[in-house]
Amino acid sequence: MNVENPVKADRWSVAGRSFTSRLIVGTGKYKSLEENAAAVEASGAEIVTVAVRRVNVSNPNEPMLTDFIDPKKITYLPNTAGCFTADDAIRTLRLAREAGGWNLVKLEVLGEAKTLYPDMRETLRATEVLVKEGFEPMVYCVDDPIAAKQLEEAGAVAIMPLGAPIGSGLGIQNRVTIRLIVEGAGVPVLVDAGVGTASDAAQAMELGCDGVLMNTAIAEAKDPVMMARAMKAAVEAGRLAYLSGRMQKRRYADPSSPLAGLI
Amino acid sequence: MTIDHTVQVRINGEHRRVNEGISIAELVSELGFDPVRVAVERNLEVVPRSTLRDVAVEDGDELEIVRFVGGG
Numbered sequence: 001m002n003v004e005n006p007v008k009a010d011r012w013s014v015a016g017r018s019f020t021s022r023l024i025v026g027t028g029k030y031k032s033l034e035e036n037a038a039a040v041e042a043s044g045a046e047i048v049t050v051a052v053r054r055v056n057v058s059n060p061n062e063p064m065l066t067d068f069i070d071p072k073k074i075t076y077l078p079n080t081a082g083c084f085t086a087d088d089a090i091r092t093l094r095l096a097r098e099a100g101g102w103n104l105v106k107l108e109v110l111g112e113a114k115t116l117y118p119d120m121r122e123t124l125r126a127t128e129v130l131v132k133e134g135f136e137p138m139v140y141c142v143d144d145p146i147a148a149k150q151l152e153e154a155g156a157v158a159i160m161p162l163g164a165p166i167g168s169g170l171g172i173q174n175r176v177t178i179r180l181i182v183e184g185a186g187v188p189v190l191v192d193a194g195v196g197t198a199s200d201a202a203q204a205m206e207l208g209c210d211g212v213l214m215n216t217a218i219a220e221a222k223d224p225v226m227m228a229r230a231m232k233a234a235v236e237a238g239r240l241a242y243l244s245g246r247m248q249k250r251r252y253a254d255p256s257s258p259l260a261g262l263i
Numbered sequence: 264m265t266i267d268h269t270v271q272v273r274i275n276g277e278h279r280r281v282n283e284g285i286s287i288a289e290l291v292s293e294l295g296f297d298p299v300r301v302a303v304e305r306n307l308e309v310v311p312r313s314t315l316r317d318v319a320v321e322d323g324d325e326l327e328i329v330r331f332v333g334g335g
Contacts, residue, residue, distance in 0.1 A: 026335025036333060051334025052302075054275040054327065060295025065331055081334050094309045095329050099302035166335070215335025 010239065012210045014188050015104055015136040015157040017075070021046045022205065023235045024077065024190065026215025030224065033068040039218055040069055042228035047075045049106055049213065051082070052096045071100070077138065079106040084119070086126035093135060104157070105130070108140035116166040116193075120147050124154055131155030140192050143173075145180040152187055159185050160213060163204065164194025167216045171200040175207055182208040198227075198234035205238025206246070270322035281320055288315035291328060301330050 011018050025045045030036035040048055048069060056062050069076075078096030080089035086109055093105045109126055111119035118141055130137045131154060138158035139151050148159045161181055164170035171194060172178060182189045188210035195201050195214040204212045212235055221227035269280040274294070281290055287310055291298045303310045304327040310318055320326070 027333035028335040030333060049335055050331040052329050053332045055296055055301055055330050057275055057294055065333055076331060079334055095302040095304055098309050098312060099331060
């Protein structure tokens with residue numbers, strides 16, 4: 001590893017595409033497209049999630065996201081947010097593929113509006129169909145190592161367990177299961193949802209995750225651009241801490257200054 | 264189809280009358296959108312962008328025209 005700039009040299013890849021930044025950011029909930037673009041820039045993200053929605057037929061001149069965030073420079077990862085069945089999610093992604101022209105997508109099939117917890121039965125079914133159709137789905141899922149294995153077997157190109165409910169900002173609720181998923185996975189694992197502040201992102205990376213995906217933590221900060229910078233730093237710090245191999249924990253103190261030579 | 268040579272279709276859930284024989288690409292342009300920046304579904308089937316010029320809108324078609332927007 002490059003000692004001068006260890007983060008730059010430490011790339012990760014998903015479905016054959018290689019990236020430097022391990023932070024994926026959403027593009028929802030911003031006050032303006034300008035602020036959104038500035039936050040993406042500050043985050044250093046190379047991938048952004050986007051939603052697929054009907055055009056507004058009564059106002060064709062609405063500003064387009066693509067005018068502010070260039071899909072030639074930043075990889076657009078279309079999502080299926082708002083889909084509660086496998087069929088809706090598949091339909092959405094077929095359109096997304098046509099709109100964007102690529103197969104790398106984010107699948108999420110939600111179970112209920114209150115928690116936005118994923119419906120894993122529908123998620124698994126959608127994964128199987130999408131893979132058959134040539135998609136490369138990165139899949140939002142529960143923090144369950146068995147569900148993660150099943151998704152990987154079904155062809156998911158990345159496993160994206162929630163740290164806590166979408167938009168909650170509660171941080172990683174179960175570090176043990178996230179770590180179990182990381183240890184068992186043969187594809188990248190990214191914590192998706194639940195990150196509230198920088199330490200949550202660092203924790204995800206310290207657990208060995210390949211990346212973190214977040215939206216609300218940045219968009220709903222008082223200063224989203226500054227929080228985007230904080231998240232970039234946190235993901236890099238967490239990654240370096242993970243790679244460096246942290247010290248063992250002890251139950252009692254261990255002095256840092258030598259005992260020999262005490263006056 | 265009517266005497267004024269229009270057909271009735273539904274676009275993003277709204278009923279509209281459009282000229283008979285119009286292609287999907289022409290319809291999208293007429294609505295004010297760039298066909299290169301949207302995706303179109305016709306009766307639940309995606310219409311490949313390369314064929315938008317060749318597919319004529321038919322009476323009773325259900326069309327969905329979508330684009331990318333901000334989302335998490």
